[in-house]
């Protein structure tokens with residue numbers, strides 16, 4: 300059976316009613332991902348002995364040191380959480396991605412309220428990162444990590460799925476130059492949509508003019524791949540890729556088909572259509588004209604098609 304990507308997930312998202320108020324969070328994306336990944340659910344607050352329900356905890360900025368404190372009683376759980384987090388993450392053998400509960404003082408990344416003290420006081424700022432979330436970011440700097448709220452945004456979601464499944468495919472390759480050459484070739488247009496510079500860099504590494512050992516080549520390639528997925532692909536990058544791909548079929552299609560495609564591309568450029576509307580059109584020609592090289596391009600379907608969804612919440616936390 301094919302190995303699935305391993306995804307660490309906050310347990311209160313779909314898996315257990317373990318939030319401080321005894322609730323569970325629903326997430327369409329976590330449910331949709333279930334058949335395609337191996338989830339590793341964890342609730343760090345329950346793991347350190349906080350019951351359900353419990354008094355909420357909060358982050359406190361104590362002279363520059365972030366602490367995890369129970370809001371009402373002021374009990375400090377920082378050391379317990381740090382100890383659990385260190386041992387839990389050390390035990391994890393491999394992980395390909397992570398979905399964390401946004402705004403949580405434990406799991407949240409970059410959107411957590413930070414206070415000056417326990418009790419009824421105003422927040423200092425709202426861009427903190429929870430103790431567990433920060434440890435995940437520090438321990439696994441090369442994997443995609445997202446909060447569940449941001450996955451309601453179409454571009455962020457597609458980027459997360461793309462990074463997750465592409466890195467997983469790369470990590471499961473046999474460490475042989477032939478496998479890397481095929482991988483690079485099949486991902487060429489996907490990488491072009493992310494970064495021309497990094498596409499060139501990864502191509503240079505694959506060419507291996509210095510005849511390095513395969514393990515060293517893979518290690519360098521992994522670093523570039525990880526850098527590639529630090530940012531979303533640009534709209535104009537996608538337009539360039541699609542114009543480029545059109546060149547492969549332009550002689551086969553009619554003038555009217557071509558101008559309809561360019562019209563659709565323009566609607567994508569001005570954010571009136573999702574990217575999938577343009578790639579689907581192009582892909583139908585790739586199938587019709589049997590252009591083998593293009594048919595293998597992951598650009599058309601970088602993650603399982605069942606995860607494709609054009610839902611885009613403007614209230615998604617971007």
Ligand code: SF4
Pocket residue numbers: 309310311312317318319341342343344345400403405406407
């Ligand atoms: S956000 Fe994290 S710590 Fe809080 S309930 Fe969910 S899994 Fe547990």
